[in-house]
Amino acid sequence: MKYKIGSALKEDFPIFTQNRDLVFLDNAASCQKPAVVLEAMDKLYRNFYANVHRGSYNIAEIVTSLYEDAREKIARFINAASAREIIFTRNATAALNLAARSLSIDFRAGDIVLLTELEHHASLVPWQEAGHRHNLKLEFIPVTPDGRLDINKARQQIKSKPKVLVMTAMSNVTGTVTEVEELVDLAKKAGAITIIDAAQAVQHKKIDVQEINCDLLAFSSHKLFGPSGLGILWGREELLEKMPPVEYGGHMIKEVNYQTASYASIPDKFEAGTPPIAEVIGLGAAIDFINQISMTTVESYEKELTAYCLEQFTKIPNLKLIGPKDNKNRGAIFSFVIDGLHPHDLATILDSIGIAIRAGHHCVMPLHSKFGIPATARASFTIYNGEEDMQALIFGLNKARQIIS
C-alpha cells in the first residue's frame, strides 16, 4: 500500500508539508486535499479542458470520458446499482434541497415528514420550506441526553406512516452514528421514502446504499478530500425517473421548441447547465486515494483514535462533552464546553498557536437550543490526524485556561 494512515499521511497533503505546525481539527466542516486531487484537476486544466457532453473534438471527448469515469467510481464507492443513479449538484445542501423540492411536489396537506433532532440545517430547512408550501407536518425523532436517537420513540413515530424519513447517518455536532439501516427498514415497511444525509458519515464509514436500502442519499465532495463546489445525490433509479426536475436549461432536455420542452432521463434530467467538471474529476481522484487506503482501514483507525481522544477528553477538568461518551457508534467529532472559557476565546487562543477548531452552533441551532447551550467548541479528526494532534489540543486548552482564568 502506498499510503500510510494517520499522521504519516500528512506527507501526501501539500497544506501540511507547507505548514508543518498546522494542527487541523475542523475536518467536520471540510477536509484538506491530497496532492493527487490537486494534480488531477491541474492536469485537466493544463492539458485538455473543454466542456463535457458537447464537443465532438478530441479534447472534449477526453474530458467527457474522464468525467463519466469519475461518475462510475463514485457509484462503485457507495455501491450504487448504476452510475445513472449518481447526480451531480453544488454540495450536499443542494442535493438535499433537490430531493425535498422534487419529492414534495405531490405531497398533500397533513402528510408527515419524519426527521431527527440531530439534523443539520441542510436537511431540516428544505423540509420546513416544503412544509410551509404544502402544509406538511414535521415530526422529530428525539435525541437522548447523551446525543443518541430514541429508537423506541422512533418505532412509534414510524407507525403514524410518514411520507418521508429524513435522517443523518452521522451527526456533525455529537459524532453520533445513527441506526440508519434499522430505521430505514421500519420506515420503508410503513411506506415512507427514505432520505439519508451522509455528508458527515461518508468520510468516516463505508457507505453501501444497497445495504442501507434507502431511497436517496446525499453527500459533499469537499468532506471526502475532494474539491468544494460539488455534491452528490444518489437515488434509486425507479424513484429518480419518477421525480420531476427542479432546475431547467441546457443538457437536461430531450427536445425543445419555443413553447415547451421534454426532459432527458437520469442523471441528465437533474443536471441543468455546465457541471463542475474539474471538481467531478477531482472527486474521482479523491476516491482512488481513499480506496487505496480502504474504508475498512479508515474505520478501524478512527475507532482507535476516537477511543484515545474520548479517554483524554474525560480527563480534562470542567470539560463537558456534548454527545456519546462511550466509543460505540460514534466518530471522532467532539463538541464540548469548558466552564469559564467561551468557545470563541478558546478558538482564538488555539488559532494563535496553529490549532484550527470550530466554535459556534455548527449549523445545528435547534440541537444546541435543546441542550441549552448556545455554542460549543468542536474538534473533529480524520485520517491524517493522530494522537499528537489531540496532545496539541490539550496543550492549547491548558494555555487558554491560563490566559483567561
Next chain:
Amino acid sequence: MDIYQQKIMDHYKKPRYRGTINNPTHISVENNSLCGDRIEFQLSIKRKKIIQAVWQGEGCVLSLAAADVIAEHIQKIPLNQVSIINEEWLLGELGVKPSPSRLKCVLLPLIALKKALTNN
C-alpha cells in the same frame, strides 16, 4: 496573543460597570445568535445627559470587556458626545485588531448601546 492583553483581561475579570440600576430610563438587549452572547445596557438619562450606565450579560472576553469599556466612557457625559463612541473609537480604546469573525464580538455591546439610546 495580543487580543488578550492586560487592559482587556482587566475589564473582563474586574468589570467596573456590570450590574443593574434602579430606575433606568433606557434599556436594550442585543444577542448574537451565532454564539448566544447577550449584552444588556441600562441607562439613566436626565436632561440630555447620561447620569448612569451599566451593562450585564454573557459572552466571550472581547464582548464583555468591550461592554465595560463603553460603560466606563459614557458615565456622566452629555448625549451629544455619545456619537464619538463608534467602532473606530472602541477598537482604539481596546487596542485590538480582531479578525472579521471576532469583530462581531467586539461590536455587540456597541450595537446594544445604540439601541438603548433610541429605546425609552
